[in-house]
Amino acid sequence: MMFEGAAPVDMRLVGGIVQDCSFQAAQLAGGTWSDMQFIRCRFIGAVFERQRFERVQFISCIFEDCTWTQLEVAGLVMVSCELRRLGFAQARFAESVWSKSVVAQMHFEGGEFDRCAFMDCADFEMSAQGTRFARTVFHHLSLSRCALPGCTIGNCVLIAIEAAGFSFAGMALAMTQFTDSDLRRCDFTDCDLRQANFKGANLAGAVLLRAMATHALFIEANLEDVDATAIHCPQSIFDGAALARSRWDRAHMDQSMLRRTTCHEAVFAEASLIYCDFSHADVGAADFRGARFGRTNFHQAALEAALFSDRAGILMADDKLSEAEKWKQPEHRQAMFQQTSTKRR
DSSP: OBOTTOOOBSOOEESOEEESOEEETOEEESOEEESOEEESOEEESOEEESOEEESOEEESOEEESOEEESOEEESOEEESOEEEEEEEESOEEESOEEESOEEEEEEEESOEEESOEEESOBSOOEEEESOEEESOEEESOBOTTOBOTTOEEESOEEESOBOTTOBOTTOBOTTOBOTTOBOTTOBOTTOBOTTOBOTTOBOTTOBOTTOBOTTOBOTTOBOTTOBOTTOBOTTOBOTTOBOTTOBOTTOBOTTOBOTTOBOTTOBOTTOBOTTOBOTTOBOTTOBOTTOBOSSEEOTTOBOTTOBOSOOTTEEOSGGGSOHHHHTTSHHHHHHHHHHHHHHHO
16 A cells, blocks of 8 residues: 555544555644554655654654654654654654664754653664653663754663763753763763762763762762863762772762772862762872862771872771761671670570
8 A cells, every 4th residue: 555645634543553555755744643553664755744643553664754743642662663864843752662773864853752762773873952851761772873962861761872972061961870881981061960870881081070960870880081070979979980090170079989999090189078988999199189078988998109188087997987987887887797696695
């Protein structure tokens, strides 16, 4: 079946299955498609305007040189499709999924993605201007051919993403997860990274200048050679992270946890490190000159060749810790439990 050059207005499709159909240069304006399934269909040069899609599935379909304007989409599923040279203007997608599809040269102007997912898509090439991504999942993709100027990515999940060298500069990325992603040499200058999760991510050589990263998680992340000058990241967790040769000049890191980190040759000049915990960390040859300390914990840290202007406010030995601070140490808790068990016997 072929709809070549057809121009149906306000066409309504409900509860059907369309197979092996071609929509060549079709002008599809208005109308609602709901609970539909399209299998092996071709949409070449089609124009979608002011339409509403509800729970529509496209399986093994091809879309080329199509434009989509003022769409309202909910529950869309595209599986094993080919999407090439598509343009979207003011399109809104909710609870929609693109899986195992080719996504090449897609352009979005404005619009919104809410609770959507891009999963294992090949040739991922997207440009978006002023588009909002909320609670959206990007899984096992490469962002190397993407551009997202003026976009907002909030409370999203980016898992196993390849984004080396990508610029997120100035973007709002609050509560976004970058778990196990390749973020080497990425630019996060002036980004909103509050409550972002970089657990296991590779940020080697990245730039985090002036980023707002309160309550961020960098657990077991690679932060070697990072430039985080003037970053604002109080109450963040860096446990087990690698910070060798990184720069944290004038950083605000109060109450952050840097336990068991590797900070060899890192620079914390004039940083605020009040109530930080560097216990069991390797801070050999690190530069703390001009840093501000206040009950900063360096219990059992390796300090060989580390540079300090003043060690006032630094806790070095276990006997200087308050009882509450001791309980933060796993070794102290284990010893106390062992003593209690022995007394009970």
